[in-house]
Amino acid sequence: MSENEQALCQLDFSAKKKSNIATSETEHEIKADGSFNRQKNRFTTAFGDGDAELPVEAGRYRLLWAPICPWAHRAVIVRKLLGLEDVISLGTANPIRTVNGWEFSLDEGGVDPVLGIRYLGEVYENADPDYNGRATVPAVVDITTKKVVNNDYFKLTNYLETVWKPFHKEGSPDLYPEHLREEIDELNDIIFHEVNNGVYKCGFARSQAAYEEAFNTLFARLDDLEERLSTTRYLFGDFITDSDIRLYVTLARFDVAYHIAFKTNRNRLVDFPNLWGYARDLYQTPGFGDTTDFEAIKKGYFASANVIHNPLTIVPKGPDISVWNTPHNRESLSSNI
Ligand SMILES: N[C@@H](CCC(=O)N[C@@H](CS)C(=O)NCC(=O)O)C(=O)O
Incomplete structure (x- = not known):
């Protein structure tokens, strides 16, 4: 794809996401009594060695986060405590979220150096072109397909603590005894x-x-x-x-x-x-x-x-x-x- 075509795709994508953001933040997450209702995670396939599970493999995945985000921060802490930095790479979005969502504008050229994306929403779209929710961090992306494979912030740390054990650094703590x-x-x-x-x-x-x-x-x-x-x-x-x-x-x-x-x-x-x-x-x-x-x-x-x-x-x-x-x-x- 030429640079121009790439830019057009991004613009197109941005316009589409803009409308999603406007509706999801104002309507979908507020109940009738005015209380906040968090959206469900869309990509919840577990990591493991079962046929229907995501294979645990060094160098295959990239964890995308933004330092503002508490849900993503916990995965980043666990990754570090367990010495998984060389096993799962890390992509960092600008903490100031744009109208088009998380942007990799801290990176050279404004794109994530491994995935080549400008906005997080692009890897959600790769995984599911009909995805209608918010593109959230943390997101684990399969580097080989550039698709989000897991955004289950609730269980992510537990996967890192258990099925990723073969890759833990020596002497790392047991965070989930x-x-x-x-x-x-x-x-x-x-x-x-x-x-x-x-x-x-x-x-x-x-x-x-x-x-x-x-x-x-x-x-x-x-x-x-x-x-x-x-x-x-x-x-x-x-x-x-x-x-x-x-x-x-x-x-x-x-x-x-x-x-x-x-x-x-x-x-x-x-x-x-x-x-x-x-x-x-x-x-x-x-x-x-x-x-x-x-x-x-x-x-x-x-x-x-x-x-x-x-x-x-x-x-x-x-x-x-x-x-x-x-x-x-x-x-x-x-x-x-
Ligand atoms: N995936 C969960 C939790 C993760 C989450 O909320 N992350 C926030 C940052 S702390 C996010 O990425 N928000 C992006 C957005 O709302 O567009 C959710 O959708 O509620």
């Missing part, structure tokens, strides 16, 4: 509904009642987790699990974004002594802080094209993020030390 899986899944479900998606339910509510209900549920759960973390260093004891990663990604965005953007303002993260120490403890652990880009997070939540709470797209200057590096003293809760 078999004997705790039931408990981890149960807690993950709560964290998802009340915290991870809880902040979005506050931010995207279209009625006072829906907002207040989500707000109360969110802070009641944070109070509960604050209590839980008063005696243990991490959620399940002295070791990091998948649940800690899921909780961390929301905590990391709490004061810089959600507190203002989503009106989750009963108090800030820094006002919870245990949750704040816990979040800093994780932040200072390789894999967490080094994949947390506060400036990108702020830009994404305050300056993206779809942001309705901040029409002038002015990005807040604060808060001071250097406090994330202050001592947390959480080691004292660890019985291993």
Whole structure:
């Protein structure tokens, strides 16, 4: 395809996606009572060695993310903790989402260097020309076909932790220990509904009642987790699990974004002594802080094209993020030390 033809395709694609975005964000995800209803993942084929599963193969897939996104961030943290960087490559979209969706404008020439795409929607379209939903991150793309094969943000980390085990670096942590899986899944479900998606339910509510209900549920759960973390260093004891990663990604965005953007303002993260120490403890652990880009997070939540709470797209200057590096003293809760 010539460069001109390629440009025309992109324009055509952009126009089509524009209309999808306008409807999906305003109508499809809001229930009659004004509460937010998250769209279902479209590409959910599991990774594994079964006939109908996605083969686990080094170098075959590319994980596409944007540093603003908590759902994608957790896969990026797990990829790093397990040493899968050379096994699954990473493509990073500009954190400021355009009217045409996620764009690879940080890359040379404005295209992802491996997939050659300008917009994320292109690999969704390759996978399903009739795909009508939002093109979301995280998205795992098969590099051989340039099609999205999995965007199941809920299970993605569990695949990396289990069926990708043959590729884990030596000495990597067991983030999903078999004997705790039931408990981890149960807690993950709560964290998802009340915290991870809880902040979005506050931010995207279209009625006072829906907002207040989500707000109360969110802070009641944070109070509960604050209590839980008063005696243990991490959620399940002295070791990091998948649940800690899921909780961390929301905590990391709490004061810089959600507190203002989503009106989750009963108090800030820094006002919870245990949750704040816990979040800093994780932040200072390789894999967490080094994949947390506060400036990108702020830009994404305050300056993206779809942001309705901040029409002038002015990005807040604060808060001071250097406090994330202050001592947390959480080691004292660890019985291993
Ligand atoms: N795939 C899930 C979760 C992932 C998700 O919401 N990702 C956001 C970024 S945090 C996204 O890519 N949004 C793109 C869009 O709304 O167009 C969903 O559709 O709700």
